[in-house]
Amino acid sequence: MPTAALATTRAAQHAGLVRQVHAAKTWLKLDDETYRAALAAHAGGKASSKACTVAELQAVIAHFHRAGFPKPGGGKRVELTRPQKKMWSLWQQLADQGRVEARNMKGLCAWVKGQTDNGVEALAFLTPAQERTLIESLKRWADRD
Structure with a gap:
């Protein structure tokens, strides 16, 4: 895959993950302080989803799934501590x-x-x-x- 196409694919993936993080914030009804604390805890201290890498966004989304945000096409079952x-x-x-x-x-x-x-x-x-x-x-x- 050419370098320009790869960069476009990564940018699209990043944008999609940012949208997913924001959807989870809304679905979980997180206030800004709680959202930023969760983001910082799972994204290496970053307080903005746009500043996160794809891997960091995936970690944040995984945390939100554990918190009850439903997986695409999946049920709402959450593993409790x-x-x-x-x-x-x-x-x-x-x-x-x-x-x-x-x-x-x-x-x-x-x-x-x-x-x-x-x-x-x-x-x-x-x-x-x-x-x-x-x-x-x-x-x-x-x-x-």
């Missing part, structure tokens, strides 16, 4: 007790958003400290009479 599984389990326990109506992930995420100072809307963006606090809160809620 251990603390996230604990939150989910406690949420299901509360639903079994009749204390929450929305026993689905959307209900848990809505509760999490209301409990966090920065309005986190996806479990993948919780800090370990936030996860611990939320787990303890859910435990106390489940233990109440």
